Amino acid sequence: MKSLNIDGLVAASFTPTKSNGDLNLNLVPKIVDYLAQQGIKGIYIAGSTGEGMSHTDSERMDLAAAYIEAAKGVGEGKMKSIVQVGHNSMRASAELAAHAESLGADAVSATPPGYFKPANEVELVDSLLPIIEASSNTPFYYYHIPFLSGIALNPMTFTDVAMDRLATFKGIKYSDGSTLYNLPLLQKVAPELEFLAGSDEAYINSLVLGYKGAVGSTYNFAAPLYQKVRTAFEAGDMEQARLWQARALEMIEVLFATCGRGGLKAMMRMVGIDCGPVRRPLLPVTDAQVKQLEVKLTEMGWFDWVDAREAAVV
Secondary structure, three states: OOOOOEEEEEEEEEOOOOOOOOOOOOOOOOOOHHHHHHHOOEEOOOOOOOOOOOOOOOHHHHHHHHHHHHHOOOOOOOEEEEOOOOOOOHHHHHHHHHHHOOOOOOOEOOOOOOOOOOHHHHHHHHHHHHHHOOOOOOEEEEEOOHHHHHHOOOOHHHHHHHHHHHOOOOEEEOHHHHHHHHOOOOOOOOHOOOEEOOOHHHHHHHHHOOOOOEEEHHHHHHHHHHHHHHHHHHEEEEOHHHHHHHHHHHHHEEEEEEEHHHHHHHHHHEEEOOOOOOOOOOOOOOOHHHHHHHHHHHHHOOHHHHOOOOOOOO
């Protein structure tokens, strides 16, 4: 079993919903087609951006089925599908993983359990065994996101233990921007594994360190910014690479300052795909907030940067 070897951007996909909060799965093919047109290499399903932890198990299964089916429609396996199955119930995690494998997901991934937390790296690895056993023919990627999971154990020690104990362990979605510098140490422990950078704000840093694949929220609607960062970086034009990364940071700062986390879906709406509201406990955005965000994005030139002409409907 090989790792996915993703070279490019993976969108942490949204969960499209109707105004009443029900899933709007009919929108999934449109989302995937749009992402493919933007050069996105994969989708990460039911993660933090997709609010996976806020949905029922049956909703997560339905969501995975819709996205995996749509991804298969992108030619020659060019759109990889990774299903996030983390849960406080490891039995539920195993069921979600088995379901993802039955659908033909390219990989499964998981956050650690967050209520009864593993005390050390061995306990963390052991807690993931039910997922591995339930999806024994599918690559597994651990989701390291300590600022949300509350699990900040040593990733090098975890990797060392996991290689011996988790048969399908093929990498880490590394969503800790403050320690992205760990890549050389991770590769020293496990040169055959794949480590995906998980910080949009530190995308340029990840390129410098040698990450090839990156998973992020804002890649859904701002992929051109990050692709320009990489193009300039690979051409040796660090001035341009820094410029485009700075513009991405300006976008992110304005997004959260005006709308909070709900602004991510609001920006998807601005490129023509209305993914509906976020689910509580996240706060829904107001029309006034979206209008303020749109004005600020227009002032900074964001619509031209990403070639998005469709303004939000407020």
